[in-house]
Amino acid sequence: MMRLQVFLARAGVASRRKAEALIQQGFVRVNGEVARLGQKVGPQDLVEVAGQRVALPERVVLALHKPKGYTTTRFDPHAAKTVYELLPDIPGLHPVGRLDRDSEGLLLLTNDGELTFRLTHPRYGVVKVYRVWTERGTLPEAVCRRLLKGVLLEDGPAQALACRPAPGGALLTLGEGRKREVRRMLKAVGYPVRRLLRVQVGPIRLGDLPPGTWRRLSPEEEKALLRQVGLE
Incomplete structure (x- = not known):
C-alpha cells in the first residue's frame, strides 16, 4: 500500500506536488469514487485520472555517462545536443537532477517520479x-x-x-x-x-562506463538505491 500521490508520481502522471493538486481538484478516482488526499492504494485498486486508468509501469533506472556538450533536457531549442539522443525511447524517462552542458559523468535517469523526488530532496541525504x-x-x-x-x-x-x-x-x-x-x-x-x-x-558509481553510453542498474544496485531513500 502507498499514498495515492506517491502512486501517481511513480506512475509518471505528475510530480508528487502536482499529483496532490489533481487529487484536491477532484480529477482522481479510486474504485469509482472521488479520491481523498493521503488515501492509500494497492495493486487491487482501480485508479483513474480524468477518466483514464493509471497503472504503475515497470521501474527503470539507467546510468548514463554524459559527455561534455550535451544538455540535460528533452526539449531545448538552444541546445545543439541533448542526452536523449544517447538514450533508449522509454516512456516517462527523465533525468534525476542535472549536469550542466560542460560537465561530464554519471547521470541517473528513471521513469519513477517518487524515486526522483527522494533522490533529489536533501532530506534523504543522497x-x-x-x-x-x-x-x-x-x-x-x-x-x-x-x-x-x-x-x-x-x-x-x-x-x-x-x-x-x-x-x-x-x-x-x-x-x-x-x-x-x-x-x-x-x-x-x-x-x-x-x-x-x-x-x-549515492551508492551508484560511474565505474568504467564509456562516455556517451548507458546501462541499466543491476538488481543489487537498484535495491541499494531504493534502500537509501526508503523505497525498498
Whole structure:
C-alpha cells in the first residue's frame, strides 16, 4: 500500500506536488469514487485520472555517462545536443537532477517520479561525488578546509561534505545539487574549474562506463538505491 500521490508520481502522471493538486481538484478516482488526499492504494485498486486508468509501469533506472556538450533536457531549442539522443525511447524517462552542458559523468535517469523526488530532496541525504580539475592545478589542503567549512555563494552558503586533493584538482563530495554549485564553490576560493566529472550518486558509481553510453542498474544496485531513500 502507498499514498495515492506517491502512486501517481511513480506512475509518471505528475510530480508528487502536482499529483496532490489533481487529487484536491477532484480529477482522481479510486474504485469509482472521488479520491481523498493521503488515501492509500494497492495493486487491487482501480485508479483513474480524468477518466483514464493509471497503472504503475515497470521501474527503470539507467546510468548514463554524459559527455561534455550535451544538455540535460528533452526539449531545448538552444541546445545543439541533448542526452536523449544517447538514450533508449522509454516512456516517462527523465533525468534525476542535472549536469550542466560542460560537465561530464554519471547521470541517473528513471521513469519513477517518487524515486526522483527522494533522490533529489536533501532530506534523504543522497551524496554526489565529483572529480574536478582546476585552472590552477591541485587544491591545497588549506583550500579543502575552506570548502569543508563552507563558502558564501549568491544563493546562500555552500559546504562540501568531503574534500581530498587529487592530481590537477580534487575529489569533492556534496550533499545537494544546486545549479553549477561545484563550479561556483571552486571559483569562490580562487580555483576555477577546468573539467568536472561526476563519479558517484549515492551508492551508484560511474565505474568504467564509456562516455556517451548507458546501462541499466543491476538488481543489487537498484535495491541499494531504493534502500537509501526508503523505497525498498
